[in-house]
Amino acid sequence: MQRCGVIICRYSTVYDPNEKTFDKILIANRGEIACRVIKTCKKMGIKTVAVHSDVDSSAVHVKMADEAVCVGPAPTSKSYLNMDAIMNAIKQTGAQAVHPGYGFLSENKEFAKRLEAEGVTFIGPDTHAIQAMGDKIESKLIAKAAKVNTIPGFDGVVKDAEEAVKIAGEIGYPVMIKASAGGGGKGMRIAWNDEETREGFRFSSQEAASSFGDDRLLIEKFIDNPRHIEIQVLADKHGNALWLNERECSIQRRNQKVVEEAPSTFLDPDTRRAMGEQAVSLAKAVKYSSAGTVEFLVDTKKNFYFLEMNTRLQVEHPITECITGLDLVQQMILIAKGYKLQQKQSDIPINGWAIESRVYAEDPYKSFGLPSIGRLSQYQEPLDLPNVRVDSGIQEGSDISIYYDPMISKLVTYGKTREEALKKMEEALDNYVIRGVTHNIPLLREIIVHPRFVSGDISTKFLPEVYPDGFKGHMLTAGERRELLATAAALYVAAQLRSQKFLGDLRVSIVPAESRQWELCVELDQGVHMLGVSRSGNNYTVSKIVQNITSHFKLRVLSKLAAYLSKHMPEKIPEDTSSILRSPMPGSVVAVSVKPGDNVAEGQEICVIEAMKMQNSMTAAKTAKVKSVHCKAGDTVGEGDLLVELE
């Protein structure tokens, strides 16, 4: 049997031309994941159909696909979630199968059913598995039945404080008492002993009664400082299932993963095997077929508890591909066509180490990342470096819009060891060029060199613990500071020298400023640094005159004179922002709850801005009367746009 293999960046698509799958696949997604699926399809000789919204008509995934169909206007509910339009696109193009990617319709059983009815293959598990794993309670029951560790707890309603203490004793401390009708942290208490349990029960039931009008409480084990570790599984339609090792995804903000790695520094082979076997038994219990992910919380003592199962290709699948060498998309397509898994569990290796950084169009200085939008005026991926994989669906000139996820790319680096992979990640982040939008590379760069991360001492609370006051940017070391100052001074001098260079014939001679020495003041945030640059022949020397230590990197270089005279410049009085409400980010106005003349109390909601799946409630900074309203529901607003003025 003749097989041809393509190895690109640590995963191989071993394509056997005799292994017939599909002639044409439609990818019901956009961005990097659509591109990722198309890449494998191309290698397998499968024709591809892209769907897109009108604003995405020149997107990369559209260009990469053999055919493209517009499925509606920009909002996802009218395009990428528009099942009718996508069904039409399938009919129109004659696609035999659909790969849903992640998000959008990937875990929508309705969609899977409609495809089945039309005789189109859904590249993913069958509807039964989607439904079973989509329901929190049902999935937990199934998991329990399949002997998967679940978070110990009392599934009924707790009668009184004494019963609570009794149950807590059975589960083992610490426990979490939470409202049955709860949500948003209300009516939730953590108790470490009997006394706290009694107290917590009382408070929680009061809070639950006043918040939800329902004082029923539940108790479950509280997992302190957990890690988020997940197991990739692969199962075929013939009852075979494999676990492809774990992914460590503890670095999160607002429940969204930021940096992932495979394998985890924390798991020993026994724990790994135990987790893998439980994941496989869960997959088998729901007759799972395709690639799926079983998520676990792991406590400090390596106890692990089932969280949920994602019945789709996961965003962070590339790191698993890196260490196992498998092409998960190809495996999904083969499984969907009905092929048996070729590998046995013993064939699944852990080769080296892979790290993934999610590069987002976000401002990391605002609560670890508020969306930013714009046009990528310059964009260059660090692909010239070896062992670097970048999964992206954008290019120079692409727009990051308010309609979709602000992810720019997934940057994956690989090494024989973790150290090597991390080193490579540092290099790759430093060589990544993104201009036009604010991005989170400064945060990523800080995480991967942080001593706690480097030593593997992480949990889902890593970011809030390491940066309790929010991310403030890199703190310069003394050496870096000197380097930065010298670079700034050198650039200033270079620019000065260059601006004195004119080419061609000039009637009036140019008299170059006779500088052989520059005395400069570099403003680095609050600090002012005196630097001297001297020139002798073509050698330039930067020397530091006085030192004054502070941090941050707003650099401004002035001549000594300009810096000296700066003290006379008037101080700009910042706008009184308490009476002005500006949009903190680009987005669309969902609702405006005030009109001119209304009296609002401090903290009262004024309007809601939605951007990239996030709704932000904008509140009044003081009690006042509304002077004017500058937006209405449905408006698109930019960062800093005036929304409402108070008196």
Next chain:
Amino acid sequence: MNDKQHFSERHNRPRAVTLTLLSVARALCYSVSHLSVQERIEKKRKAALTGGGQLRIAAQHKRGKLTARERLELLLDPDSFVEYDMFVEHRCSDFGMEADHNKYPGDSVVTGQGRINGRLVYVFSQDFTVFGGSLSGAHAQKVCKIMDQAMMVGAPVIGLNDSGGARIQEGVESLAGYADIFLRNVMASGVVPQISLIMGPCAGGAVYSPALTDFTFMVKDTSYLFITGPDVVKSVTNEDVTQEELGGAKTHTTVSGVAHRAFENDIDALLNLRDFFNFLPLSNKDPAPVTECHDPRDRLVPGLDTIVPFESTKAYDMLDIVHGIVDEREFFEIMPNYAKNIVVGFARMNGRTVGIVGNQPKVASGCLDINSSVKGARFVRFCDAFNIPIITFVDVPGFLPGTAQEYGGIIRHGAKLLYAFAEATVPKITVITRKAYGGAYDVMSSKHLRGDVNYAWPSAEVAVMGAKGAVQIIFRGKENQAEAEAEYVEKFANPFPAAVRGFVDDIIQPSTTRKRICRDLEVLASKKQTNPWKKHANIPL
């Protein structure tokens, strides 16, 4: 003042020498008076350097303003300033002005020449610490002197304005002084670049000097320009208005269009002015400057291939195109906050200064209206006067309709832009990025107005109007409008009708635009074109 009294005592001393010791006295007299002149020179120089004295300098600093000399020091290259007329004093003898303590060497302005990045420039800097920078006959005479020399030599004039107005004590002499400067502003117009930087008050007749210069820049919060101040406004029209609202930087850069740009403070303004100066030729006899360029002339700009949205009703930012194409994304925009539906400013292509004009689809669909036509026309004429090639990016749906525009005279104001493009003889390169509809197509540096190289992007649509409107006229009352519209789009909503007639020279891939323009500019550098002899043309003002 003490210093001055001291002078006169010294001066009187030789007269006390008796005649009996003639020979001794002669020798003594000679040496004393010699010393005395030297000393007087030194004293006068020292006095000139301190202007209105330390107290007034402190007051100036307290207002957040620099002194006239500090400003020049920042504007010019180190040690390059050569001062003229340091010893000139005012000649007024009324109202006690003749008193010694009312005389300041140099009077209320510092004048001279210097270098900015090595290139010659004539400067005057009004000194608010001396009589509030008010304009005396002597002050005007000093300004006129450097303007005359600037014209003879062929070098730009930069004025730093900070003056309370006319020297009232001098009456008509002060008015005459203004007129002398106005005349020179007009004579120098189109001969050497003239730039005004308003760094304090500039009121009454004085405003017309900046108005006559090529560019007027302002400093935010500390500079004002108005014909009459808030008090007079109140008494005449009963309007309540603050100085800032009436004539501050914001007003003039966003509402009136009197000023071309505003800067944060004195230092920011002066440093920006240095950068701006590097774009300009020294005079109308000099070519536009060429600087060392580190941006490859044949750089492709892939982002431009996707910048124009498929839907012709969707906006995009013309500045993205400009930034992508010019050297190192450096664009010095002129009037960035006024008539934003047209973008004008200076940039470089392969080191060569160019003027950029572009319709801005993001604002009012990029239509031409009164303000944008006037803004564009003045910029184009400046470029033409000073040998700066013009690159025009066209995406224009037409002239803005409506009574406001018609009553405001869009016909004659629109004609200014048409006139300016038509008469310009500098190299003219035009790129139609999308819409070029109707008369506005003709206006925007079309082939018909002697465009040297006219390109269309594949997304270009050159037509009399959009498909919908056109079909309603051509097929009035007919059925099947949709079909007709499709036919019209097929025929006209593309670059071919213009290309087959040679009205565009080529249809180019957007990503290659920089490369093409750089190459064309090299070819066109030796372009020679003249207009028929005339005393002067008659632009529809």
